[in-house]
Amino acid sequence: MPRYNPSLLEPKWQQFWDEHQTFVTPNTPQAGAQGKLYVLDMFPYPSGSGLHVGHPEGYTATDIVVRYNRMRGKHVLHPMGWDAFGLPAEEHAVKTGTHPAVTTKQNIDTFRRQLKMLGFSYDWSRELSTTDPGYYRWTQWIFLQLYDTWYDPDYEWTGPDGKQRKGKGRPISELPIPEEVKGQGPRGKGQGNEGALSPQSSALSDAVRKYQDQHRLAYISEAPVNWCPGLGTVLANEEVIDGKSERGSHPVVRMPLKQWMLRITAYADRLANELEDLGWPDSIKALQRNWIGRSVGAEVDFKIASVRREPDGSPVSPALLQQGAHAPRSPFPKEPAPGTIRVYTTRPDTLFGVTYMVLAPEHPLVDSITTPEQRAAVDEYRRKASLKSDLDRTDLAKDKSGVFTGGYAINPVNGEQVPVWIADYVLISYGTGAIMAVPAHDERDWAFAQQYNIPIRAVVANPADPQPPILNSQPSEVFTELGVAINSGKYNGLPTAEFKARITADLAAAGLGKEAVNYRLRDWLFSRQRYWGEPFPIWHELDEAGNPTGLMRADTAAELPVLHPHMEDFKPTGTPEPMLAKAPDTWLYKTAADSVKLKRETNSMPQWAGSCWYYLRFCDNQNSERFIDPALEKYWLPVDLYVGGAEHAVLHLLYSRFWHKVLFDRGHVTSPEPFGKLVNQGMILGEAELTAYQSAEKAKGLHPLGTTSGFVTLKDTIESPDGEGRIHKDTKEPLTLVKLTAEQVEKQGGNLVLKGTDIVVESRSFKMSKSRGNVINPDDVVKEYGADSLRLYEMFMGPLEQVKPWSMSGVEGVYRFLARTWRMFVDERADDVTLHPAIQEITPTDDQLRVLHKTIKAVTEDIEKLSFNTAISRMMEFINEFGTLEPRPRAVLAPFALLLSPFAPHLAEELWSILGHQESLAYAAWPTWDEKYLIESEIEIPVQINGKLRAKILVPAGADAATLQSLAEANATIQPQLAGKQIVKVVAVPGRMVNFVVKG
RNA sequence: GACCGAGUGGCGAAACAGGCAGACGCACGGGACUUAAAAUCCCGAGACUCGAAAGGGUCGUGCGGGUUCGAUUCCCGCCUCGGUCACCA
Incomplete structure (x- = not known):
């Protein structure tokens, strides 16, 4: 009685593949290989809860692609590994005392078991985990590369890809040192900076070393950061959602702290421009470009007024710009002169409309500009602003706040004195931390001016406006579009774009301003205060008293990896002090050969670090000499197909590209981009839920089907104002949700209604979540239907990129298809598994050949397009044609087993062996079609x-x-x-x- | 608010260099097999409507316009849902 039994069949073939090392890929291509193909899944974080049905969606897609391509003769690289550092294992350690490495290993074992259970054809000999010392040794090494690199924006060069570029990351030893720095101070006491990457720095003075430190791609800065007391660590901006931590939703506060930063902004333009040629979805490219947020504008200096004169309508100071036109002044200074507010604006054409200025509360000039009368109010405002988390700031968005400093600045274009305010709608971290406010032409300034009764002056006329603008009139609404200049002296009548160019040039000529570029993207906050991350390969020099001197030394490459210290207690310190500061002294301190005392860096790297370069290591995961053999990098890179969730659109994908470009600039990789083609799989939602809405009043004590009273048809309900649930359209009465089963509804006309009524009910799917209880566990699905059914269903649901709801009866459907396939090949009435007697060595008819060749063609082309759902449909049509046909020509059926194999590999292998083959079909030739069979008369x-x-x-x-x-x-x-x-x-x-x- | 994506039967979807809308699957209905059920096999089916039936008709791809012999597909204007970013000067 050999029925289709995946629970027997699947483990058998998984074991076969393991034992025969079927999918182990040597680095040298097999004879006659048709080129290389590197197909990669975004590697998972091995969480304690195991695989989610979302994981196998992308994994099945890539598995189909690689199995298909192996059969087409491609030399295929398809590895899997673990992004295993991170907070959950450490949180668990805090609670239980179990070392994070132990938890991590258990979780990895679960994930590996689950992935093997699904029959993915990974080359497991290339498995790696970011937590392996043999791996993070090279993560630390790459960090040293970043530490040893400065960005030269003007350097013109041609890379190994043959492209000419401007701007390059260069060795810190090549950083030109200005004379005034060279002349500063004696040679430092530090004799031997052991950093093998820049050994020459040992002979450098402290001043030069500090100058270098300011220019490295990895640098320490003291800046306001997102401190999360709940997690005991700081978080990157991207890890903070609505003022709470992305993980765990703990509150986050801003406080200044010394932190490692990576200078990703130096690469902003290249990261944006080089997106162009990538085979990525346009939406992801757009997301990255938005994230980088390049804007072009001008920096302009406003002198702080030393004497306040009451305005009487005429300029109170000479307009500097006019002077400048006559007598050229010194060039625009690199740093603003003392007593000068430098602003960044994208609308220099609105300079004549400035009626006030705003400094960020943290701006260094606030102290000096504030008058004694305003001092108390300003200090109070700054204190409050410093305590505000981003959430509070966002809440204030509706209601702008600020305080007048009492000071004034002089508008360089017309000499007017304008009041200077502080307000937290201006961010210290963007542009210059100060703005010129033009309320007539900026929404935020408009709202602020309204709030505080500040004058508003229109300087741009809307060309579409039929009313000619009245000079000096107070506009009635804000106008932020492009237009034509008014109230702007000699620039009147200029269109916005032209005005911008003219005034930027004029300001530059007068030494009052210059064109400037800014990015929304900030430098990457790269340190965390936790245990379960890569330790930094950095030492801080200490003076006689044991205090840090501010000078650093790097470990040599030979000293890597820097291992974690042994610790019994994983509790965070509860303060911003990193928990590694509690490490034993033997780990924390050492004395250098030149007898300088050193203390180890106690921060650790963020989780993103390990995932930034794993795609490189897979090519050469055992190499103990280098992070990757250059020849292998050249051969395998870039990744040809990269599949993962869209949630990594900006973070992981931007960070990896950044690291890759640094490695490229430093000559360690030859490809400018890591990922050629990118595909984001869509989220899988829970099973559709049927909901009826019942009047709360009348609902009491009534069973949903016992009566129809109180039920409200869907059309008479609207979403409640708070977004939670629904209310009655007319009475506004809140309605009770009643969950229904499929038996309780029927279709009527174009709707689903409560059985026996005309009450329309709602059918919707929701994100899978523990709280909603609609999570599907792959283990359960495999137990009931087998891995092939799970794989097939995940692909059959709909297009890969699309969001789609889970449906258990859909799994049932593809299971039936596989069982029919089984019965097409196997005689179920025989005692043993034998070929069905209807399968015979007979000559197929023309019609049969046409169906076969149409199927081969459709499946092949659909796989190439990653259109797996339609490929499966075509195979179902094939089965509908031949499933019960008697007799069935063997010549038509045999190729079908091969077509099926990328999708349902276990079943296909079994059928292949029943057809009499001794070897796996993994490398059998993919069937080809002949157009001549497709012609219909x-x-x-x-x-x-x-x-x-x-x-x-x-x-x-x-x-x-x-x-x-x-x-x-x-x-x-x-x-x-x-x-x-x-x-x-x-x-x-x-x-x-x-x-x-x-x-x- | 900005950007991106999507709206097609009861449900998941298919078809778009513009040319038979709804392939394939689920759920559903009918039949065969069976003592019975499950499984399996065969058949039916967008909605409305005319007809005893065979077979017709009308309407149908979110809504309103447009281009065209012909629009799910192209253009313009909206609506709804989802995702992402949200004071970036």
């Missing part, structure tokens, strides 16, 4: 009258337009309909259709 085409379908006719496949027309005219249904009508036009497209355009 007769085709059916539609006949339309005035574009409406009236009949279908059978015509010879090659019939020309005239033949089509006469055949159509002769048709029994068409003929009477054309009789007595005037035929205005006939459209006959050979092979497609005929359309008669008639009158009368």
Whole structure:
């Protein structure tokens, strides 16, 4: 009684593949290989809860692609590994004392078991985990590369890809040292900076070393950061969602702290521009470009007024710009002169409309500009602002706040004195931390000016406005579009774009401003205060008293990896002090050969670090000499197909590209980009839920089906104002949700209704979540239907990129298809697994060959397009054709087993062996189709009258337009309909259709 | 608010160099097999409507326009849902 039994079949083949090392890929291509193909899944974080059905979606897609390509002769690299550092294992350690490494190993074992259970054809010999010392040794090494690199924006060069570029990451030893720095101070006490990457720095003075430190791609800065007391660590901006931590939703506060930063902004332009040629979805490219947020504008200096003069309508100071036109002044200084507020604006054309200025509360000039009368108010505002988390700031968005400093600054274009305020709607971290406010042409400034009764002056006229603007009038609404200049002196009448260019040039000539570029992207906050991350390979020099001198030394490459210290207690310190500061002294301190005392860096790297370069290590995961053999990098990179969730659109994908470009600039990799083609799989939602809405009042004590009273049809409900649930359209009464089962509803007209009523109910799917209880566990699905069914269903649900709801009965459907396939090949009534007697060595008919070749063609082309759902449909059609046919030509069935194999590999292998093959089909030749079998002698085409379908006719496949027309005219249904009508036009497209355009 | 994506039967979807809307699957209905059920096999099916039936008709791809012999597909304007970013000067 050999029925289709995946629970016997699947483990058998998984074991076979393991034992025969079927998918182990040597780095040298097999004889006759058709080129390389590197297909990669975004590697998972091995969480304690195991695999989610979302994981196998992308993994099955890539597995199909690689199995198909192996059969086409490609040399395929398809590895899997673990992004295993991170907070959950450490949180668990805090609670239980279990070392994070132990938890991590258990979780990895679960994930590996689950992935093997699904029959993915990974080369497991290349498995790696970011937590392996043999791996993070090289993560630390790459960090040292970043530490040893400065970015030269003007350097022109041609990379190994043959492209010319401007801007390059160069060794810190090549950083030009300004004379004034060179001349500063004696040589430092530090003799030997052991950093092998820049050994020459040992002979450098402290001043030079500090200058270098300021220019490295990895640097320490003291800046306000997102401190999360709940997690005991700081978080990157990207890890903070609505003022709470992305993980765990703990509150986050801002405080200044010394932190490692990576200078990703230096690469902002290249990261944005080089997106161009990538085979990525446009939406992801757009997301990255938005994230980088490049803007071009101007920096302008406003001198702080030393004496306040009451405005009487005339300029109170000479307009500097006018002077400048006559006498060229010194060039725009690199740093603003003392007593000068430098602002960044993208609208220098609105300079004549400035009616106040705003400094960020943290701006260094606030202290000096604040007048004694305003001091108390300003200090209070700054204190409050410093305590505000981002959430509070966002809440304030509706209601702008700020305080007048009492100081004034002079507008360089017209000499006017304008009041200087502080307000937290201006961020210290963007531009110069100060703005010129033009309320007439900026939404935020408009709101602020309204709030504090600050004058508003229009300087841009809307060209679409039929009313000519009245000079100096208070505008009634904000106008932020481009237009034509008014109230702007000699610039009046200029269109915005032209004005911008002119005034930027004029300001530059006068030394008052210059063009400037800014990015929304900030430098990457790269340190965390936790245990379970890569330790930094950095030492801090200490003075005699044991205090840090501010100078650092790097470990040499030979000293890597820097291992974690042994610790018993994983509790965070509860303060911003990193928990590694509690490490034993033997780990924390050492004395250098030159007898300088050193203390180890106690921060650790963020989780993103390890995932930034794992795709490189897979090519050469055992190499103990280098992070990757250059020849292997050249051979395998870039990744040809990268599949993962869209949630990594900006973070992981931007960070990896950044690291890759640094490695590229430093000559360690030859490809400028890591990932060629990128595909994001869509989220899988929970099973659709049926909901009826019941009037809360009347609902009491009533069973959903016991009565219809109180139920409200869907059309009479609207979403409640708070977004939670629904209310009655008319009475506004809140309604109770009643969950229904499929048996309780029926279809009626175009709706689903409560059985026996006309009450329309709602059918919707929701994100899978523990709280909703709609999570599907792959283990359960495999137990019941087998891995092949799970794989097939995940692909059959719909297009890969699309969001789609889970449906257990859908799994049942593909299971039935696999069982029918089984019965097509196997005689279920025999005692043993034997080929079905209906399968015979007979010559297939032309029709049978056409079905086969059509199927081969469709499946092949659909796999190439990653259109797996339609490929499966075509195979189902094949089964519908041949499933119960007797006799069944073996020559038609055998290729079908191969077509099925990328999708349902276990079943296909079994069928292949039943067909008499001894070897795995993993490397069997993929079937090919022959166009000659596809030709049909007769085709059916539609006949339309005035574009409406009236009949279908059978015509010879090659019939020309005239033949089509006469055949159509002769048709029994068409003929009477054309009789007595005037035929205005006939459209006959050979092979497609005929359309008669008639009158009368 | 900005950007991106999507709206097609009861449900998941398919078809778009413009040419038979709804392939394939689920759920559903009918039949065969069976003592019975499950499994399996065969058949049916967008909605409305005319007809005893065979077979017709009308309407149908979120809504309103447009281009075209012909629009799910192209253009313009909206609506709804989902995702992402949200004071970036």
